[in-house]
Amino acid sequence: MxxxxxxxxxxxxxxxxxxxxxxxxxxxxxxxxxxxxxxxxxxxxxxxxxxxxxxxxxxxxxxxxxxxxxxxxxxxxxxxxxxxxxxxxxxxxxxxxxxxxxxxxxxxxxxxxxxxxxxxxxxxxxxxxxxxxxxxxxxxxxxxxxxxxxxxxxxxxxxxxxxxxxxxxxxxxxxxxxxxDTPGFIVNRVARGFYLEALRLLDEGVGSVYEIDSVMKTHGKFRMGPFELMDLVGLDVNFSVSTSVWQQMDKPERLTPHAIQEKLVSDGHLGRKTGRGFYVYEDGGVMPAHTVDRQSFELSPLTANAILAFSYKAGASEANSTEQYIFTRILAAIINEAGIAYGQGVASSDDIDIAMTKGTNYPKGPLEWADEIGHRNVRGALKALGEVAPGRYDAAALFEE
Ligand SMILES: NC(=O)c1ccc[n+]([C@@H]2O[C@H](COP(=O)([O-])OP(=O)(O)OC[C@H]3O[C@@H](n4cnc5c(N)ncnc54)[C@H](O)[C@@H]3O)[C@@H](O)[C@H]2O)c1
Known part of the structure; x- marks a missing residue:
C-alpha cells in the first residue's frame, strides 16, 4: 500500500x-x-x-x-x-x-x-x-x-x-x-469471562478486588488482574463493550453486564483516568477502593474435586482451595467462551489463541490451555460450577468431545 x-x-x-x-x-x-x-x-x-x-x-x-x-x-x-x-x-x-x-x-x-x-x-x-x-x-x-x-x-x-x-x-x-462478523469478534467476546466472573466473585464475597487480581497474576500468570485491567481500560469503555456484546448476542445470562460496574460508572469512578475505579490512585500509590462483603461458601465434594483437578492441570497447584476456586471460575469461563465462539465458527482455534495472547496479553491461548488441562477436566469443572449457577457454565460442544 x-x-x-x-x-x-x-x-x-x-x-x-x-x-x-x-x-x-x-x-x-x-x-x-x-x-x-x-x-x-x-x-x-x-x-x-x-x-x-x-x-x-x-x-x-x-x-x-x-x-x-x-x-x-x-x-x-x-x-x-x-x-x-x-x-x-x-x-x-x-x-x-x-x-x-x-x-x-x-x-x-x-x-x-x-x-x-x-x-x-x-x-x-x-x-x-x-x-x-x-x-x-x-x-x-x-x-x-x-x-x-x-x-x-x-x-x-x-x-x-x-x-x-x-x-x-x-x-x-x-x-x-x-x-x-459477530459481536465482539474474538478478543472482546472471549475476554468477557475474565471481567464478569471476577465481578461475580467479588459480589458473592468470595474474594476482594486485590485477592482476585493476585490469584490471576500469581497462579494464572496473567500480566494484570481483571480489576486492574478494567481500571486501566476505563470502566465505562469496558462496561459498554460488555453491554454491547451481551445485547447483540440476545442477552445470554453468562454474559450479563454486572451491576457493581454499572454503579461505579454512574458514580463517575471510571478507573485510572478519574483516579478511582476498583482501586484509588493517589500520590503515586494504589489502594483498593472497593470493600468486599466476605461470605463463606461451601462446595460439594464432587465440585471441590473437579476444581482441584482443573487447577492442578491448569498450573495453579500451589494455590489454596479458595484461590483455586477463584482461578477455576475465571479461567473456565474464558475457556468456555472460546470454545463456544469456536463452535459458532467465529475463528479457527489457532486464531482464537493468537488473538487472546497478542490482543490482550493472556499468558496462553485459552484453547491450548484447555488441551493441556484436558477436555475431560474442563468439562468436569464446568459441570461442577453449574452448582453455583445452573445453565451459566454449560460446556461448549468442543469440550463434550
Ligand atoms: N480506544 C480503543 O481502545 C479502541 C480500540 C479498538 C477500536 N476502537 C474503535 O476505534 C474507533 C475510534 O475510537 P477512538 O478511541 O480512537 O475514539 P476517539 O473518540 O478518540 O476518536 C474519534 C475521532 O473521530 C472524530 N470524528 C467524529 N466524527 C467524525 C467524522 N464524521 N469524520 C471524521 N472524524 C470524525 C472525532 O473528532 C474524534 O477525533 C471506534 O470505532 C472504537 O470503537 C477503539
Whole structure:
C-alpha cells in the first residue's frame, strides 16, 4: 500500500496513522475537527521524539515518518488512496456518513476498512452501493504497539480485500487473525469471562478486588488482574463493550453486564483516568477502593474435586482451595467462551489463541490451555460450577468431545 487514508484522528486513528507512516505509507489523516487533527499530529511527533531519545529511531527516520502524514479536516482529494481505515466515534449513523463520503471520494478499487470494536461490519457496509468494499480491520490500543489486528469479513466483503488487508497488517509488523462478523469478534467476546466472573466473585464475597487480581497474576500468570485491567481500560469503555456484546448476542445470562460496574460508572469512578475505579490512585500509590462483603461458601465434594483437578492441570497447584476456586471460575469461563465462539465458527482455534495472547496479553491461548488441562477436566469443572449457577457454565460442544 502506497497511499492510505485514516479517518478520525482520535486515540486509534492517530496510532494507526503513525504505524502506516512508519512502514512507508503516505497517510491522509482526517478528522472533522481541525484542532483534533493538529493535536493528533503533535501527539505522533511527541511519540516519535521519545523513540529518538530512546535510540530506537534516527532523527532522519522521525522526520520521514512525520513527513508522510498529511492532516486534513475534509474527506476529499483521496483519488490515489488504496486503503481507507475509519476510526471515528462508535456510532452507526456517523460511520454510515463517513463511508458514503469515502465511497464517493476514493477509487472503486480501494478497500474501505472500519476499526469498529462493537458494531457489525455488515451493518456499516449496508449504507454503500458497493458493500463488498467494506471490511473490518480491528486494531488494539495503542495501535503502534499492540501486535494484533482482527480482520473481519462482513457478509458482503470481497474476499480479495480480506486477503489484502491480512497482508497489509503483516507488512506493518502486526499479527493478523481472521474473524467472523459477530459481536465482539474474538478478543472482546472471549475476554468477557475474565471481567464478569471476577465481578461475580467479588459480589458473592468470595474474594476482594486485590485477592482476585493476585490469584490471576500469581497462579494464572496473567500480566494484570481483571480489576486492574478494567481500571486501566476505563470502566465505562469496558462496561459498554460488555453491554454491547451481551445485547447483540440476545442477552445470554453468562454474559450479563454486572451491576457493581454499572454503579461505579454512574458514580463517575471510571478507573485510572478519574483516579478511582476498583482501586484509588493517589500520590503515586494504589489502594483498593472497593470493600468486599466476605461470605463463606461451601462446595460439594464432587465440585471441590473437579476444581482441584482443573487447577492442578491448569498450573495453579500451589494455590489454596479458595484461590483455586477463584482461578477455576475465571479461567473456565474464558475457556468456555472460546470454545463456544469456536463452535459458532467465529475463528479457527489457532486464531482464537493468537488473538487472546497478542490482543490482550493472556499468558496462553485459552484453547491450548484447555488441551493441556484436558477436555475431560474442563468439562468436569464446568459441570461442577453449574452448582453455583445452573445453565451459566454449560460446556461448549468442543469440550463434550
Ligand atoms: N480506544 C480503543 O481502545 C479502541 C480500540 C479498538 C477500536 N476502537 C474503535 O476505534 C474507533 C475510534 O475510537 P477512538 O478511541 O480512537 O475514539 P476517539 O473518540 O478518540 O476518536 C474519534 C475521532 O473521530 C472524530 N470524528 C467524529 N466524527 C467524525 C467524522 N464524521 N469524520 C471524521 N472524524 C470524525 C472525532 O473528532 C474524534 O477525533 C471506534 O470505532 C472504537 O470503537 C477503539
Amino acid at each position: 502506497k497511499t492510505i487514508a485514516v479517518i478520525g484522528a482520535g486515540t486509534m486513528g492517530a496510532g494507526i496513522a503513525q504505524l502506516a507512516a512508519k512502514y512507508g505509507c503516505e497517510v491522509h489523516l482526517i478528522d472533522v475537527n481541525a484542532d483534533l487533527v493538529k493535536r493528533a499530529v503533535e501527539s505522533i511527533t511527541k511519540r516519535l521524539d521519545r523513540s529518538v531519545e530512546k535510540g530506537k529511531l534516527s532523527t532522519d527516520e522521525r522526520d520521514a515518518i512525520a513527513g508522510r502524514i498529511s492532516p486534513s479536516d475534509t474527506i476529499t482529494g483521496l483519488g490515489n488512496v488504496e486503503l481507507a481505515i475509519e476510526a471515528v466515534v462508535e456510532n452507526l449513523d456517523v460511520k454510515h456518513k463517513v463511508f458514503k463520503q469515502l465511497e464517493a471520494e476514493t477509487p472503486a478499487t480501494a478497500i474501505l476498512a472500519t476499526n469498529t470494536s462493537s458494531l457489525s461490519v455488515t451493518k456499516i457496509a449496508a449504507a454503500l452501493s458497493d458493500p463488498a468494499r467494506v471490511i473490518g480491520m480491528h486494531f488494539f490500543n495503542p495501535a503502534p504497539v499492540m501486535p494484533l489486528v482482527e480482520i473481519i469479513a462482513g457478509e458482503a466483503s470481497d474476499t480479495a480485500h480480506i486477503d489484502a488487508a491480512y497482508d497489509v497488517a503483516g507488512a506493518w509488523g502486526k499479527t493478523p487473525v481472521r474473524a467472523k
